[in-house]
Amino acid sequence: MQKNKLEIAKDIFLITVGCALFGFSLVNINIANQLAEGGFTGITLILNSLFDINPAYSILILNIPMILIGWKILGNQSLVYTLYGTFMLSFFLEIWQRIPVVIPTEGDLLIAALLAGLAGGIGSGLIYRAGGTTGGSDIIARIAEKKYGIAMGKTLLAFDVLVLVLSLSYIDLPHMMYTLLNSFVFTQMVDFMQQGSYSGRGILIISEKSDAIADNILAELDRGVTYIKAEGAYSKQEKNILYCVMGSHEIVTAKNIINQTDPNAFISILSVHEVLGEGFSYDPKPKGRFQKNKRTAKNSSNHTQ
Incomplete structure (x- = not known):
């Protein structure tokens, strides 16, 4: 069923706000407190820490090929929404790096992990609720499900675990434990936002x-x-x-x-x-x-x- 212009405008607004909030969380909470992340976003944080590659660019470099590979699986509307979400996330990652914002966590990693989970989860939940994604591991999971019959949840979990293990190359074990707390809160908030009603x-x-x-x-x-x-x-x-x-x-x-x-x-x-x-x-x-x-x-x- 085709959406009307008002519904599409609402979806675009939600994806924009979601990308702005998710990007803010990544730059001003995750990166500022050396907290890792799962999925392709986690890979961008690894590249940023080890090679000083701007996440705003690496998110595009990693995601665009995946989107092109998975465009048949995504479908036209989902493809457009995913492309838009990817570019908006890249845009806001660049914006938040240029606008200095200090979150007063006072060096408390517990507070930082909770805030990252809340802000990132709400942002991603808005994106998913509008029917969009930011590409990456979602596309890999859909391909694995269609080609090999592997449940999306299993693929996403395996990919996140792999990225988090690789993240130990730039963070220590305590930071990893707080990252896991962040991931738990993030998941709960995404579920809450998607239920929504x-x-x-x-x-x-x-x-x-x-x-x-x-x-x-x-x-x-x-x-x-x-x-x-x-x-x-x-x-x-x-x-x-x-x-x-x-x-x-x-x-x-x-x-x-x-x-x-x-x-x-x-x-x-x-x-x-x-x-x-x-x-x-x-x-x-x-x-x-x-x-x-x-x-x-x-x-x-x-x-x-």
Whole structure:
């Protein structure tokens, strides 16, 4: 599905901001505190430390051939986004080296590692969320997956480990340990930024009074409920399992509703990392869209008690 001009403009903006933040982190935190990095970015830091090669140039020298090799795998839009992300990262690496900024870590590598993970992870997360990359090991991983069936995660991990081991040529073991902390925080922030949308709770309910519980949730919480057809393994009886997604703050109210309707109901509450759809990622219909069920819900509740 082709994106419209507004969506493309939004993606370009996110990639630009992400590259600016990631580049800032590399120059003013990683390089300033001798913290390594994985992937092709880590190779640029090795070249900078050992041969004084500007990362703004080496990132292009390393990435452009890889992008050209992998252009069939990336597809047209991803290719354009990756090219743009690579050039923007190179641009901002040059800019941040020309603009002196001092991050007051006071020589504390723990603070530096945490800041590098936060800033770099948010920046990269914005790039990935827009559908872009900065090339490098992502392309190698995609080629390995397509040609040899090797999972991308395994290739990325192996490449990062190799680069980090090579980084011991210019940093000592304590700096490497802080680099690993940086990588952990970086990964968590990338995951968080990619999830991006509303997170909540899913709730599964098994009850002999499923209709009454569904009506009460519809009426009191204004949340949609779905019936899942199931069969008890022991009883061999068909049942309706209720599934509903709601905000974390609504769980207590939901449990009270269920308990008042059927104290013997079986409830399973699930963590939902991301929720997309009406009432979560876009505005719901006017409040009370289920209010027509209120009378039914009350009658069902009274009938079953």
